[in-house]
Structures are given as structure tokens and as C-alpha cells.
Amino acid sequence: MITLRNVTLRRGAKVVLDGVDLTLHAGDKVGLVGRNGTGKSSLLALLRGELHEDAGEVALPRHWRVAHVAQEIPDSEQPATDFVLAGDTRLAEAQAQLAQAEAGGDGEAIALAHTALADAGAHDARARAQSLLLGLGFASAELERPVNHFSGGWRMRMQLARALMCPADLLLLDEPTNHLDLDALVWLEGWLQRFEGTLLVISHDREFLDAVTRITLHLEHGRLQRYGGHYSHFEAQRAQHMQQQQAAWARQQERVARLQRFVERFRAKATKARQAQSRLKALARMERVAPVLADSAVAFEFADPGDMPNPMLTLHDVTVGYRDAANQACPIVEGIRGSVLPGQRIGILGANGQGKSTLVKTLAGMLPPLVGRLHVGRGLRIGYFAQHELDVLRADETPLQHLQRLARDTEAAGALLSGQSTREQDLRTFLGSLQFEGDAALQPVGTMSGGERARLALALLIWQRPHLLLLDEPTNHLDLATREALALALTGFEGTVLLVSHDRALLRSVCDTFWLVGGGRLQPFDGDLDDYQRYLLEQARQRREALASSAAASANPATPSPTPQQRRREQAQRRQHLANQLRPYQREHAALEARLDALSAEQDALLAQLGAASDAATRAEAGRRLKAVQAELAEVEQRWLTVAEAIEALQRQAAADAAALP
Template sequence: MINIQNLSLRAGVKPLLDSANLAIHPGQKIGLVGQNGAGKTTLFRAILGQVTIDAGNLGMPAEWVIGYVEQETDAKQQTVIEYVSFGDELYAKAIASLKKAEAEHNDNAIVAAYDQLDKLHGYAVENQTKQLLYGLGFSEEDFSKSIDAFSGGWQVRLKLARALMQRSDLLLLDEPTNHLDIEAVSWLKQWLKSFDGAVLVISHDRDFLDQVVQGIAHIDNQKINFYQGNFAAFERQRNERLMQQQALHDKQKQQMQHLKTFISRFKAKASKAKQAQSRVKALERMEMVAAVQASNPFHFEFAEPKSQPDPMLKIENLSFAYPDKPIINEANLTLRSGDRIGLVGVNGSGKTTLLKLIVGELKPVNGKVISARGVKVGYFSQHQLETLRPEWSPLKHLLALEDAPSDQQARDFLGGFGFSNEQCLESIAPFSGGEKARLALAIIVFQEPNLIILDEPTNHLDMETRDALEMALNDYSGALLLVSHDKHLLASIADQYWWVHQGMVELFYGDLDQYLSEQLKRIKQSAEAQKQMEGADDANKSQNKKQQRIENANLRKQLDQLIKADLQRSRKLEKELDKAQGKLGKLHQKMEDSSLYDDANKDELSQCLQQEADCQALIEALEMEWMEVEETIQAKRDEFESGL
């Protein structure tokens, strides 16, 4: 396991972590959360050995392989298949050895290379690569293209796919969903659930964390606090902890006031001077318990629309095509007052193009968009941050709008979006992406639209701002049109979905879970069809390989007999693990009931917590024993292979 003990990290002179502790066990999946700038990415870089540790210890098994998404790549001319499959470094080395042996016409080296590929199950790598690519939204025609043929966002997907191909013991993922559509995010959740290694993932997507992780590491006040369970369990446990902290704080305030009153009354009296002095010391020694702060520093709301024409707009026979690709063909839709529409479809299907046609940034080839009189659109595009003026301050951005507020009104308004008086006057050039996104939202909110169109608004937002945005949108009575890969936000806001696919835009009859289920089924069917098409070719390759090695059926039977008992033990442990994990799941479900935390149920809560701890300990013990049995089986197989 990775053992972080008393770790201290800095970013320049700014302390990020101070005596922080965390343990990451084999196979454990942990979400790393905390406010922007808390040190999450710096911790990743420390694990990778890219930054110097100021104090403490970061212990890691020497044999562990850490997988991560590369920031830059020099392989721009490689094909997609090569680039992603070579994320498996052992496979890449074996292929390199094979190519070298073939170039040198070295028969012995060729046989050795094929042997190495066999041990690595190398003939399955290309198919695994293609399944990864299908899941992340690539088509078969993309596989032979070079990396530099793709835009920046799609190159980020390729880097993620390459990271997932690594034979890693620990996978580090920093906001992996930011450049994915909701369909690819759904697929990634399933992939990570089946991944055998450990995962440490930074994410502000609560639904993603709820589905993937079994623990939350929260960076707060330069410490790392670990919570068992998914993000929902973390919120429940942390709220309980904060409530207890508030109660302790209130009690301590009473004690301190009592001490101060005693000191004030009696410190001047000789007969009480000694007792008063002891209370002064007690007051000095008393550890201050911080009061619970408001859980979210951001709060804003959209004004009630002054008018809501119905229908707000109509799309009639709308068609659009880029020079090399048709996008939308004869779409007919109506957006009515109060509609809350989620726009879904894989990346490249035309969602953003449709929004640009609606707001007039693009002109249709045929058809038209008819807006009702009085429609006022608030539009947040994927590239909204680029429309801000870097040299301007937040205050200047607001004062430059039509119907600009007074200076003080603008400052008060920006304060609701987390901008202090000092920040209101600063140039936004050094602002983070999250701060710029908050400013862009503030500008939209101020203009009081009756139709809000949001295209991936959460890409740069932290959890607190996402929550504030969700609450504001839920309270908004105007019409909404939303594109987002954040399932939690989309499911919370939209009550109907427009599906963009194969040039069509049509109403999807079902909820978001039904839509995603259908898309996952489609991805699996595509991957399975490709697998069947390549089956014959793989069989031929396998046969050629086998002809270069001496098969011995009797030895195979001996091996089966040799590992039979171990395999039986492994299966038994797996059943016990399933049973224990099922029990743990039921406990977590029970602990979701808020009434369990009432004073009357303290004993039952204690029993649940004890059972949870016992269950977790049992699971860890079973996992360790299962791993030992699997290692024994593999060792026997390796010994057999070396004897062939």
C-alpha cells in the first residue's frame, strides 16, 4: 500500500499540507476532494515524485506501477491504436523487441518475442484498446488516424485512454470527466468499477464519485480527513462531525464566559486572587474549537423573469452542415415557457452547433429559428471564459453592461459570487478557471434572462459553486436548455431531453438513466461486433504463435491438477468477499437514514458503526488472503511456462 505519514507540502511559500496522513490499499478506490487550491494536484505530483516533500514520509512499494494521464506527448505522428495500446509499457517493449528481431531476421529473438507476448496476453491488447476507444466516443475510422489529426479535447481523451491501458497498481486521475460527454462519463464509471488496481481520483462530479469510490479523502485546513463510503456518505458523516463540532464550540463558549466572569469579579480581591489567577491560566490553556462555518460561501439566484412568452422559440426545418460534414438535418422543435431541457448526444453529434444556431452565432443552411418577442437569452458557451477581458476587473465587466448598476451595487452583487472587495478591483488575468467561470455566471445572472442556455457550465467549477448553481437553476422559473457531462446536475435540472444523433434532434422518451443505459448497450454492441470480426484473424495469429512453441497437453493437465486446490480456495474467498461486501452495502444503505443519528438511536448507530468497521476489516483480510492465493497460482503457472 501507499502510506502517507506526517506529510507537509508547499506551493512556493503557501503551505498546502501540514502533517497530513493517508493510506491507499491495493484495489481501494478513493476520491480526493477539497476546495480549489487546497493541494490536490500537488499531492498527485508528490506521489509521482515530481515535487519535493517538505517533511514527512511517502512510502510506496517498489514494485508498484503508477498510471497517470500525461500532460504532453511527443507521439503526435503515432496512430491512435499505437498511441493508446503502447500505454501498456510491457506490451510496447515486446512489440519493439519483435520488430527489431524481424528486421534483423533473428529467428530465436522472434520466437522469444512471441513468447513474451503470449505471457502478456498480448494478442488481446489491440481489442482491449479498441473497446476503450469505443467507450470514450471514438469510431473505427478514427483508429488509423494520427494523434495530431484531433482537437485538443479529443487528444485529452486519447491521453486518458492511454492511461487506462497501463498495467498499473495505482491509477491517478485528475478531473477525468472534464473533457468527456455524459455518455463517455457513464462508460468510464463502469470501467473503473471493474478495474482491479487502486484509484485516487480528483473530481467535483458528485454522481461520478458516488458511483466509483468507496472512500473520500478530504483536504481541509492542510490536513487529510478520510471518510469511508462514497461522496453521499462523506457528506453525511462530515455534516454530523460539523454538528458535533458546533455543539462543542457552543459549550466551550459558555465555559469560557463563566471563567471570564469569575476572573472579572474576583481578580481584585485578595482572598480570591489565587483562584482567579488559576482560571486565567485555564482560559489561556483552553483549546479553541472553531465554529462551524457556512458550508457553502456562494449563494446567488436568478431574478424572476419579467415576461415569459409562450412558446419562446420554434425551430422549423433547421439544417446545418460544415464543409466536410453534415450536422443537423431538418430539425423541428418547440421550446415553451418554463421548459427545462437537457440536450444529450455524444461529442460531435451537434449539440453545441444547435445552441449556436439558436443564439444566432451560426446561420442555418436551410430552415429557421423563430424567437418570440421579449425573449432575453443568457448564454454560457463552452468557450465563455475567452469572451472575458483579461485586463479588466470583475467590477469593470459588470459596469460595462447595459443598465449597469452603481459601483456599490455591483460590488455587493459580485460578493454573492465569492469576490471580495479587493478582488472586484483586480485584473482577472491571473484568476483561476473557476473564478473566471463564476464571473461569467455573474454577468448572465445580472442580465435577468428569461431563457438560460448553458453549454458545459461546470468544467471549471468546484463543488461549492456547482451546488450554488444547481440551487439557483432549480429556483429559476424561466426556460432552461442545458448541455452537461455532470449527471447529477443534468438529472436535477432537466425534466425532458432532446437527443441529437445522426443529424436528427428529437425528444427522448425516457429519463436520463434510461438514455445512458441505451448508450452503454450500444457501445458494448459495437465493441462485441468488432471483436467477432477480428476473431478469425486473432485465431490465425494465435495458431502461428503456437507453431513456434512446443505444446505439451500432459503438462497442461498436470498444471491444472497442481493449481486445482488453489483455484477452489480462490473461488471460496470470492464468495465470502461478495457476501461481506453485500453486508457492508446494506449497512451503508441503513446509515443513509437520517433518523439513525437522533439521540434516541445512539446505541443502534454505535452498533452500525461497529459492524461497518468489522465488515471492512473482514473484507481487507479476505482480500489479502485472496491476493496471496492468486499470487501462488500465478507463480505455479510461471514455473510451468518456464519449463515448456
């Protein structure tokens, strides 16, 4: 159990945690949310022991192993599999124990060390490490490549795999999805759903949080508020709480005003002076309800793009890729034919490394096609958001300088639109509308956070009033509130959108058509995101089976591998058996969820009734019913958890059985 008692944590002059109390139980799956800069990462550092509380007490069980993703990018000649394998601290301890016993020639200690190795799963540790790498998107041929042969993003995936390799009681993940594509993200969700330890994760991905968490902690103004349920449930609860708080504040303000009017009217009257003094004391004793001060997200708004060329882009047998240092062509996606039309909203799917970003750069004119012809419609205005903002921003320039340069270039090209101005005050006003006010408009980009740079890149896009938006991972550094503001703006945008993103909530709200990049080809994907997730899971299953078959053939070449027909038959039998076992639990689970919803709604109604009731009898009756509802709610919640655990146990057992079969 994790316990925080009256904890205060400061970072410089800023109070990150202010008298926080919190209890988390073993096995809890917790999402930590809040605006950027509120101190979420500092809380994780406190639990890791890297920071120490200024007041209060933080208590974790002494025997717990804590795993987290190291933020430094490794630079090592060590093979990828060995690097991940080293994350299994329990196995490393057993191996060190064996080496020490063998050096001392102690037979009993050697036997105990071998037992420890068996308990640590030494027999299949290498296969588990490789399974993690494959799940996170590495190819089979890359499993033994040295770490320093990979790019920074792929090395961060290795750090994530290394953290998952650790047999942890507490797993702390800070934005684990930042370096993942949708393929790896879906796999990670499944892995975390099966994880049996305690999980505390920071993420700005709504669907990821909904999939892996069951408790939400909201950090705001140094206070930590606990909500039961995943992120979407938290959002609904918080909205209701804010409405109730605002109503309570309004009622209290009305009462305060009434008391003050009485005091001002009668304090000088001898016959009423005592009553006036009594009301003054009541005002002084009153515990004030704070008004609701909701964090305001930036409001993005794309102007009407006006007349658009049709088609916008036409591709004639285009091959996209890059040229190496010797100017040799390195094609990635070949034979692209087709057009981009006004009003289309296209999501580009595919694993990292398959060419999504290269395709978008080519469409944006940042890279020339290696082969073929790309025709751009006359007068087309393209807005391009690069995955790495500094590809389009200059670190030494300020937001105002960026916008001034863009305005000058647009004016020089004779392309200024109606309402656009190059006057400094107008440019400052525009930047201020996107939260670059005052000194923020004069801050060098190189000193900005990732979220601020992303916001600036979007601001420059909006000013251009584009016909076509080419967006490559625009939400990587944006918090949830800003992501939702962007999704709302893109939904209302009247031009064309081509979007690369691993944020499924954004893809669902913006895109109605999907392209799939893979195997050197670009083709339409016939389905929605749920279909794509099923496609990814099937691809991952096939890779695991191929790896398992290869390992089995290497270990026992004399044993014939089952035929594909036999394997499909066994899989179908296992699925049917699991479905038969799960069915009664799933029915009860659905009934319990419905009952929980009904009880929660009744509880909220009774709380509102208690707040509004004016007579004692009504309050007493509502209080009695509320107590009964809360008791039943606790009982139903406990049964819901028991049934959910039974379902998870059956699914884990089925997955383990499937992994053990050839």
C-alpha cells in the same frame, strides 16, 4: 500500501499539506475532494514523484507502476491506436527485451522475451487499445487516424486511454471527466469499477465519485481527513461532524466564559485568590476546540424574468451546422421542427460531435441556420453560456469592464430593466455579491482560472435577467460546492432552461424533459437519465460486438459468424447463469448494508451520548456499548467487503467470458 507520515508540502508561501498522516491499501478506490486551490493536484504530483515533501516521509511500494494522464496535448503523426498502445509500459519493456535478445542472437533470452510478451498480453493488446478508444467515444473509422488530425479535447481523451492502457498498480486521475461527454463518462465509470489496482481520483462530479470510489479524502486548510464511503456518504458524515464540532465549541466557550467570570470576580480577593489562579491555569491548559468555518460557496440567484413571449423560439425545418473555408455548408443536424415554450426545462443529450453545441449556438443567434427559419419571440432575452468561456469573454478585459460594456449596450438599446443600473458603484456591488470583490473586479480575465471565468460568465447572465437560458457545459470548471449552488439557482429559475451537460446530478435536479441529438437528427428522448445510461451501455455493447466480429472474421474468414438469434440466445443464457450465481451474494450484501447503517447510527448516538453525559455511570455504560458496537462494525465491514469482492469477481468473469465469445 501508500503511506504518508507527518508530511508537509509547500508551494511557494502556501502550505498545501501540514503534518499529514495517511495510509491507503492496495485496491482502495479513493476520491480526493476539496475546494479549488486547496492543493489536490499538488498531492497527486507528490505521489507521482514530481514534487517532493518539505518534511515527513512519502512511501510507495518500489515495484508499483504508477499511471496518470499527461496534461500536455500530443502533436504526432502516430496513428491513434499506436499512440494508446504505447501506454502499455509492460508490453513496451517486453518488446525492447525481445529486440535486444534478437540483436544478440541469444536463444534463451529470445525465449524469455517471448514469455514476457505473452504475460503482457501481446496477442490482444491492439484490440484492447482500440476498445479503450471506442469506449471513450472514437468511431471505428478514426482508430488509425494520426493523432494530430484530432482537436485538443479528443487528444486529451487519447491521453486518458493511454493511461488506462498502462497495467498500473496505482492510477492517478485529475479531473478525467472534463473532456468527456455523458456517453464516454458512463463507459469510464464501468471501466474503473472493474479496475483492480489502487485508484486516486480528483473529480467535481458527484455521481461519478459515488459510482467509482469507496473512500473519500477531504483536503482543507492543509489537513487531509479520511472518510469511509463515497462522496454522498462523506457529505453526510462531514455535516454531522461539523454539527458535533460546533456544539463542542459552544460548550467550551460557555465554560471559558464561566471561568473568566470567576477569575475577574475573585482574583483580587485574598480568600479566593488561589482558586482564581487555579482557574487561570485551567484556562491556559485547555485544548481549544476550533469553531466551524465552513467554506462559503457563491450564491447564484436569478431574478424573476417577468412576462415571457410564448412561444419563445420556433424552428421551421431548420438545419444547423457551419461553413468551411470555401463557404461550403457542412450540415450536422437537419430537419429540426418544434417550439421552445415558457417554463420548459430541457436537457440535451448526445455524444460529442453530434451537434449539441452547434444547436445551442444557433438557438443563441451565434450561428445562422444553414437551412430553414428560426423565429424568435418578441422581446425575448436570451442568456447564453458557451462551453469555452473565452468565446463570450475578452481575455484583456476585467469583470468590471465586461459588466460596464454589457450595461452600456443594454442602455443604448433601451432595454434596461427595473432595478438595473449603469453606475460603477452599483455594478461593483453586483460583482461583489458573486465574489468579485475589490481587486478581483479589476483582474484581467486572461489571468483567471477556469472556475473564475465560469463564475464571471454566469454573473453576466444573471445581470441580464434572461427569459431563456442556453447553457453549454456550465460546470466544467466549477467545484462541487459551486455546482450545487448553480443547481439550486437553476431549480428556482422561473424561465426556460436548455442545458447541455455531462453532470448528471445537475441534469437530474434541473431538467424534466430530454432531447437526443444523434445521427444528424434531433428527437425527444422518452425516458430519464437512468434509461439513457442503459441506452448508452447497449450501444457500447453493440459496438464492441461489431469490432470483435470484424476482428474474428479477419483472423479466421472460414469460420462462420453466429447468427443474431444465436448470439441473443447465448447472451440470455449467460445473463441467467450470472443472475443465479449473484443472487445469494446480493441478498447477503443488502442485509450487511442494512446492518452497517444501523450500527453506524448507533455508534453516532453513543458518541453524542458520551459527549453530553454528566455522570460517570452513564459514560461507562455508553463506553462499553460503544466498544461492542465498534467491534461488530469492523466485523460486518470486513464481511461486506468480502461479499462485494465476490460479486465483483463474478461480474468480471462474466464480462471476460462475454468478451471471449464471438
